[in-house]
Amino acid sequence: MSMSSSAYHSIVRSVRHNTPGSDDTEADVRFSRYIVARLLAYLKPHKAKMAAAFATMLLVTGLSLWIPILIKDAIDVHIKAADTGALLRISVTIALAYGGTFVFQALQRYFMAWVGQRVLATLRLELVTKLQILPIDYHTRRIVGVIVSRVIGDVSVINELLSQGLIQLFSDVILLFGIIWVMLALNANLALLTFTVIPFMALSTYIFSKKARDRFRRTRTLAANMIGNFAETLTGMRVVQAFGQEQKMTRLFDADNSDTRQANIHSMKLAFTFLPVVEIMSVVATCLILLFGARAAINNLEGITVGIVAAFLAYATRFFQPIQELSQLFTTMQSAMAGGEKIVEILDTDEGVKDPEDGRQMPPIQGRIEFSNVGFHYDESVAVLHNIDLVVEQGQTIALVGPTGAGKTSIANLIPRFYDATEGRVLIDGVDIRTVTQSSLRSQMGMVTQEPHLFTGPV
Template identity: 40%
Template sequence: MQTLQARGTFTQEDSDYTGIDRRLLLRLLSYLLRDPKSVGIAVLAILGVAGFGMAQPAIIGLAIDEGIRAGDPEALAFAGIGFLFVTVGHAGSTAVQLVINASLGQNMLFRMRMQLFRKYQGLSLGFYDRQITGRLIGRMASDVEQVGEAVTEGAIGLIADVALLTGILIAMTLLSWQLTLITIAISPLMLILGMVFAKIARTAHRNMRAMRSIVNGVIAESILGMRVTQAFARENVNAQRFDTVNRQQARATFRAMSVSASAEPAVELFTAISTGLVLWFGGSFVMGETTGVTLGIVTAFVLYIERFFGPIQELATRWDTMQAAMASSERVFEILDTDETISDKAEAIALPDIAGNVTFENVGFEYEKGRPVLRDVSINADPGDRIALVGATGAGKTTIINLLLRFYDATAGSVCIDGHDIRNVTQDSLRRQVGLVLQEPFLFSGSLHENIAYGRPEATRDEVIAVARSVQLHEYIQDLPFGYDTQIEERGGSLSTGQRQLVSFARALLADPRVLVLDEATSSVDTQTEGVIQDAMEALMVGRTSFVIAHRLSTVRNATEVLVLDEGEIVERGTHHVLLSKKGLYYNLYKLGLSAGGENIEASVARGASTSEK
């Protein structure tokens, strides 16, 4: 069932195209035309290959008729020198064509991938929330690759084949129109069979790619879940599952290779049939001496035939390649044409240095029209305030953070920093002054220094060391063989959970934002590490306006104000002890698991009441 489902998804992604979309094709060719010099050289190379290729058989025919049969050594020598010249020209033109085609193709792929990557960087998080990561990677990898192949191998190859066929037909017609008609008599059948072969081959290769994708998915899943697999002794079951998909992939690959391999014998068969007809009729013409056909002309035709049917078969294949690539190009351009829902206004200004006053004024938001996630949310945080966001999953805590960072725009009301509506300032200037620490820290491939300095790549080593000391990370780094130059494995796998959190704290501290957004980690760590993390968080929040999605009691206790959210609304607000004394929703959430260290709730309420009386 998994195989069928995966294949269905793949087939939907690789849906057939029944024709060539001229608009898409022109847009694709525009990538090539950005390098007009190389395109010009490619055209000259194509003409050179066609012209020199057309001359070679004709020269051999002349050598036979004017040199060998006529007994003229000078004519024979002249033909030999001429043949050597055109052969060198043909080889040189072919080499230039191959190199230029490769250069054009790689330059096109580079431009398209770079454009697509930049587009990915600029799209809002709302776009990514609706997409599957694997498909987005597929656009960048396989789709762009197929589009590049369609243009270089398809479009340029199609032009080269047409040029070669045109040159051969002209040469054959000039030598003997009768033999030309005999030669091309079976060409339509060859073209039809070529199109059939191309369609069958495309289906076979699509199935092969689908199975390859499934096999890769099974391998990736097995590796990522190896701990669970071994814990439940599922090694043999997984091996059997892999054996099944591996066999299916082997069969699909064999079918694809078999179809592709059958094309060459077909071309050889048609070449042999046409050669036999030319020898039969051509020989008769030579012996009859009534049509002007000579032995040299018949020889030239035999050589032309060897070059004639290959391009015909390639025409069908290249046309089919271009058709198949239309779906890929449409998917790529669909992303490139996607509106950046969060974009800077033309009149947007750079956010000046801020003190850190943050206000939400009657803010409402909905991810989907008609389904509000936030309703009439109002918040006022003065510089240095600590705002703790508390609520059940789906209450709207993360949405508030997303709006503050302008990953989304409010659908009602406004979000302001120091009186500036964040929709009126540039995103870059906003996010340079609003720091973010995620619940699950994301570390990039590179050194520890590069990860800490991610928000400020120009930071010096001394600055990086200073922030590492502040979050109690420096001593650990010093114990590593390469210190701050230690390379981080994928997503920080070589570091513990607590160490990754400390790196993310150091990264935020080095960026020195005036407003800090922090989603507390829920991962369990040992007591000593927990204390280090708490101290590092405290160092990070000092002097900054902080918004924290709180999971620890200590964080809530120290908050200037606790906002309790329920179904997108702020239902309670106040300090920790005040809210406990009210015995409302916050009190219930606290009982369900917000408390840490086994603190007695009633004692907390009593202390809160005592403090209020004083």
Template identity: 35%
Template sequence: MARNRYDMDEVLEDSFDISQLKRLAGYVSPYKGKMVSVIFLMLSASALTMTVPIFFQRIMDIYIPQKDMRKIIMVSLLTLAVASYSAIAMRFKIKTMSVIGQSIIHAIRTDIFNHLQELPFSYYDDRPHGKIQVRVVNYVNSLSDLLSNGIVNTVTDLCNLFFIIIFMLICDARLTLVCLCGLPVLALVIIFIKKKQRRAWQIQSNKQSNLNAYIAESINGIRVTQSFVRENENNQIFNNLSGNYRKAWMKAIKFNFTMGPSVDMISAVTTSFIYVLGIGWILAPNATLTVGVLIAFTAYIGRFWAPINTLAGFYNSLLTAISYLERIFETIDEPVLVKDAEGAFEMPTVKGEVCFKNVCFSYEEGHRILDNINFTAKPGQTYAFVGPTGAGKSTIVNLICRFYNVDSGQILIDGTDIANVTIHSLRTQMGIMMQDSFIFSGTIMDNIRYGNREATDDQVIRAAKTVCAHDFISQMENGYYTEVNERGSRLSAGQRQLISFARALLADPKILILDEATSSIDTETEILLQKGLNELLKGRTSFIIAHRLSTIKNADCILYVDKGGILERGTHEELLEQKGAYYDLYISQYDFLA
């Protein structure tokens, strides 16, 4: 998925790769035994129903002229038995294939979601989240009918066609050839619309993706929208995107609806010829056709075109599914750029020394963010990063957690290159609080325990007390078991940060990373929090990013980051004595507060 916005279409593939259908077959394969049993049952039911027109032929040509009511009743009961067996087989098919179809859908959705969990931050930096979500939900759901009914129906109907043609030939070979004359015409229709139909559904999926991306963005930004009174402008954007989706859908569905009427028209024309020829042969002096045979044959005509209509529907579903499969497998195939190296080993128990050796990094080629960064933090030390927005402070701590891969250089923890250890063993020994204090839907207790599921309630409460979150949590209606909404909409920005702080601390990490941990906390709370932090930071290697310099005065080393490098380093007092960039930043904050 190339980088784009909600108003930019994704790249369309010029040709379909047949290997994608083979991959889909891989999901179907575990259920082939059950599908074979369903197909066998449906074929047996279909074969039995093929005898029904023969029953009617015998009734018309033999039993009625002979006035043999006993045989008429017997044939009627036999027809009822065949219908009952067919109904039971259909019920079994619907139930079994619904389970199989949804199981396959679940497997595909699980694979795509699991892969999304492994993709690096860079993947989510480059594309609207709504375009990712539509692939997991809408596109996968669109495969449901194809998997639940399409495959079995196709195999069954193909076999049915074979059976029907045999019975039609038994009835009358001449009429059968007339009926088959419609197939080449139908083939021409399919060839004519095939490429246009697939491209139309690709465009439709693009417009659906754009619309979904904008809806997700609008919901996430609703407070900003209402604050700046942007409702009318947003409605106009939505109407344009929705209108584009409607037009694309109408164009795509037009091709789908071409198949059904085409089949019906060809069927009607061939049936008319059969009636004209059949009646002519019946009325001829040397009649070569009976009324019963014509009635039986016309019954087979309906049965002949019904599976062809179903196959045409399957063809439509397949072309629609292909446009979605391309997007689904594209996401599953998205390379995991940050992953365990071959032969990666478990990170030993961390003591806390972190060393950057000539580290270079860029988000985009040719735009280097960090250039030859070097520093060493000893176990138990607190390092603070300051500097202008966009200088690379958050990038440095993200690299420690290996959320991105370095372009060159090394990051060592206790002398071990983190590129050589498993990501899970590395991050489980870190406590991390990002700038975005994300709160998940659920209880406050669950949110704090998110990074340490084994923690007891007492440990959760102790962590909350350390970061001064206990008081406001206790005052809520259900305390720690109060339900909060996604993103913590019921909580203030400061409360969300304190909960996220407690979540990071509960992991009891050897390396603690706090990215703007106190930016939304009032000064009074910050003073209380600082007391707890001073105690907590003992024995841990900590990295703190803060624009509020009062929170980092006691750091063992402060690094001033700008222009891709570390311009200054030292303690608070040492940097003030240098009267450089840090001094200017401190004085500007002091004057502002004054």
């Protein structure tokens, strides 16, 4: 059936989007109105395009429901009356309906792609902007690869849910209830007989969704760990090669890669076990329609005609597609909620060092640095600096000497305001650096770090 192709791509897409995720735990991801509200806000600037996509979706759904009715009328009315003129007209109408379906589907996909790409770009830009103003402490405590996977992988699955999933959700629900309503209107008894497979379908969908949620989340977790560990290996490649640890790092990556591969295989096994269940339910419904509907049509029972049987067969092929797609959407929603929680966590993270509301521009720096009774700690339990009083005159060169952890780097990090002193003041040319903007301060400084980083670009 045509449903197999769409179901296949839907399942593969679900597994793919649940792979490059963030550092999710195995805990259940619950529905959060706050997360949903934050994510839906990205659609507001594109209300017109979303409305257009919704309108074209309604047209596609309406035409899909109308075509089997046209086929029924052609069989029961015009073929029976041998009205070739009417058959020609209804054939042209059916062709135009199919053509309209294709056109409106193309427009719907265009509108959704248009919105999706802009939401994707906006969300990633906000994340990158936020990450660049978060304090150094935030980045030193997190794995680079995991952050990258959030900006790339989590944003992609959220974008799919916002730009396509919502429209698909409404489309599937409207199509499903539309088919139920039309089938009941055509013949209630035959419709109820067809619906006997729904409880089995609902049960299998529930079991699949519950297991898929756990397996897909495990896949995300393992993939994020693999990306993070690999990013650390690349960053520390000089150390790896200097100590001859290439084989060890390869073995570690192979272990992570194997775990991720097995998790993906288990997820795919579950997905492709569910797909035949959908097909079997569709086949059972088709057999019920043929067995009881055709016999009733032959014997002129319960008002069932050959046209009604043909319409029911057409609706049966469409009936289980929205059910299957809704189960896949549930998985996508779980993944999007997990990713959305992590992304909103980044966007809501306190920036730490902030410019004062009335911050002024730093005057041209002459070079006098003063630490006045400065104290500093990264967390309240461990103090790094105590009552530091230090003056460095303009043009003077000094060296800070001490064991690891003595606070040398911490002193250097306080000058450009990577951190703020928890006690006392840091002054440059007599100006408290907390009273000026960070950009005006740092733009007048140069720094050579312990580990230089070269950016890609022309010299």
